[in-house]
Amino acid sequence: MIPAIGYRLWYADLYDGLTRLRLQSLLAETLWPFRDRLEASCERRLAARAHWRLRQLGVPRHAAPALDCSCGAHAYHELEAMILQVQRLGHFRPLGDRRILVGGAVLSWGRLVIHPEGFRAQYARPLALCLVDPVAPAGAAEQVDQVAAAYAVPAVDVRYLVAHAREFGTSYKPEPSPSPLRQQLKRLSGLIKGQP
Numbered sequence: 001m002i003p004a005i006g007y008r009l010w011y012a013d014l015y016d017g018l019t020r021l022r023l024q025s026l027l028a029e030t031l032w033p034f035r036d037r038l039e040a041s042c043e044r045r046l047a048a049r050a051h052w053r054l055r056q057l058g059v060p061r062h063a064a065p066a067l068d069c070s071c072g073a074h075a076y077h078e079l080e081a082m083i084l085q086v087q088r089l090g091h092f093r094p095l096g097d098r099r100i101l102v103g104g105a106v107l108s109w110g111r112l113v114i115h116p117e118g119f120r121a122q123y124a125r126p127l128a129l130c131l132v133d134p135v136a137p138a139g140a141a142e143q144v145d146q147v148a149a150a151y152a153v154p155a156v157d158v159r160y161l162v163a164h165a166r167e168f169g170t171s172y173k174p175e176p177s178p179s180p181l182r183q184q185l186k187r188l189s190g191l192i193k194g195q196p
């Protein structure tokens with residue numbers, strides 16, 4: 001299998017003693033390991049009690065990513081979708097939040113669950129990072145450089161991210177299924193062309 005390439009966001013906080021220089025997932029708060037792959041696991045933190053109950057009932061925890069869950073290392077198929085997410089949440093930072101929003105490309109492999117917008121993977125590691133934070137404080141570019149160095153990946157301009165990522169893998173973006181209207185028009189156009 002050719003590894004998948006995707007695009008995603010993280011937070012990085014250089015002033016937090018625990019997470020210093022580490023990439024942190026936006027929702028799951030997973031800290032990505034330095035110079036190694038991230039292996040996804042299903043945590044379902046919010047449903048810990050339910051998990052306990054399921055174990056009592058003998059239902060095993062599943063391997064991530066599972067089809068009917070949201071676990072796995074998430075990424076978008078396209079850079080544009082990542083940029084849209086920056087626009088959605090980039091400006092809404094709680095007061096005093098010193099984290100910076102870092103964008104990047106990831107290489108993903110193992111089990112993959114493919115969605116129209118992106119995918120969830122069993123394994124992932126960053127390929128390159130870039131500064132995408134619209135409200136980044138002064139010095140944020142140097143901070144991204146430091147984070148990238150800690151992960152042994154380049155810090156690149158967002159304009160070069162796709163070209164860089166394509167060297168390593170391929171896109172698994174599914175072909176959009178033709179809408180019924182488009183299918184009808186195609187059939188109609190075929191009939192017209194077929195007329196003498």
Ligand SMILES: [Zn+2]
Nearest residue numbers: 042066069071
């Ligand atoms: Zn799960």
